[in-house]
Amino acid sequence: MSQHDQNRRAWDRLATNDSQFTRVATDAECAQPLVTLDSRGWLPGSVRGLDVLCLASGGGWQSILYAAAGANVTVVDLSPAMLRLDEREASRRHLSVRTIEASMDELPMLADESFDIVHQPVSTCYVPRVADVFQEIARVLRGDGLYISQHKQPTSLQIVDSDPQDRYLLGVEYYHPDPLPAVADRSYREEGACEYLHRWEQLVGELCRAGFVIEDLVEPFRADRRARPGHYRHRGRFVAPYVRLKARRIRAARTIPGTHPIWTPDDR
Numbered sequence: 001m002s003q004h005d006q007n008r009r010a011w012d013r014l015a016t017n018d019s020q021f022t023r024v025a026t027d028a029e030c031a032q033p034l035v036t037l038d039s040r041g042w043l044p045g046s047v048r049g050l051d052v053l054c055l056a057s058g059g060g061w062q063s064i065l066y067a068a069a070g071a072n073v074t075v076v077d078l079s080p081a082m083l084r085l086d087e088r089e090a091s092r093r094h095l096s097v098r099t100i101e102a103s104m105d106e107l108p109m110l111a112d113e114s115f116d117i118v119h120q121p122v123s124t125c126y127v128p129r130v131a132d133v134f135q136e137i138a139r140v141l142r143g144d145g146l147y148i149s150q151h152k153q154p155t156s157l158q159i160v161d162s163d164p165q166d167r168y169l170l171g172v173e174y175y176h177p178d179p180l181p182a183v184a185d186r187s188y189r190e191e192g193a194c195e196y197l198h199r200w201e202q203l204v205g206e207l208c209r210a211g212f213v214i215e216d217l218v219e220p221f222r223a224d225r226r227a228r229p230g231h232y233r234h235r236g237r238f239v240a241p242y243v244r245l246k247a248r249r250i251r252a253a254r255t256i257p258g259t260h261p262i263w264t265p266d267d268r
């Protein structure tokens with residue numbers, strides 16, 4: 001079975017279970033959609049009329065909140081069952097959301113420079129080459145467009161187990177290009193999914209090389225000093241599981257011979 005088929009199947013199954021990722025937007029969240037989506041103030045003051053791509057974000061949360069805030073929303077996801085949740089919630093709330101079943105690393109159905117914002121929750125771990133995803137996003141974003149994304153941190157994906165002293169064991173090499181081995185712990189890995197470790201030079205370096213500048217970076221806080229061993233917040237005290245990036249698509253590249261590319265506005 002291909003990695004895409006495996007992940008489609010895994011997420012179709014998660015969509016029908018009560019997973020934390022299939023929690024749809026609530027009425028209270030829809031009443032304040034931008035506050036809900038954006039605790040950091042990374043989004044513009046209004047997204048009304050903007051073209052937003054919710055990438056690999058099926059499940060009826062991000063898409064519904066952007067649509068409730070007045071954006072023109074397209075959701076791309078590999079899992080039909082996750083997309084059905086977006087469609088069901090949009091219809092229930094009389095919102096308009098376009099859904100497309102596709103893989104994030106191959107988006108020929110989306111035109112060049114057709115979005116103002118791309119919002120991608122944790123999902124690059126499901127494809128082997130993160131550079132392909134960043135290049136597609138760079139292509140479909142307009143100049144100065146915003147790319148908000150969250151990723152699994154590589155060290156977290158190296159953890160395979162804990163020992164009798166409740167220390168976390170790094171059992172996967174940092175340079176690991178193949179699918180990750182299955183682990184029993186479900187805190188930060190989805191059952192049945194095929195996942196890949198992306199190193200920092202790939203998550204950050206490939207993003208910059210695709211034509212983005214990083215404007216901010218946060219590590220969502222998952223630690224709790226009172227959490228007992230076995231709880232995801234106990235593990236979160238030792239290794240931050242996620243990183244969230246705010247990146248901006250630079251308008252065009254100008255290369256000075258003999259130097260690295262310098263990214264400058266192309267309009268004057």
Ligand SMILES: C[S@@+](CC[C@H](N)C(=O)[O-])C[C@H]1O[C@@H](n2cnc3c(N)ncnc32)[C@H](O)[C@@H]1O
Nearest residue numbers: 011056058059077078079082103104121123126
């Ligand atoms: C963390 S969930 C996203 C959803 C969620 N709404 C949230 O609140 O975080 C990750 C999503 O990535 C999707 N996915 C996995 N592999 C993908 C691929 N190659 N291309 C597009 N989507 C993919 C899954 O189907 C799933 O819906």
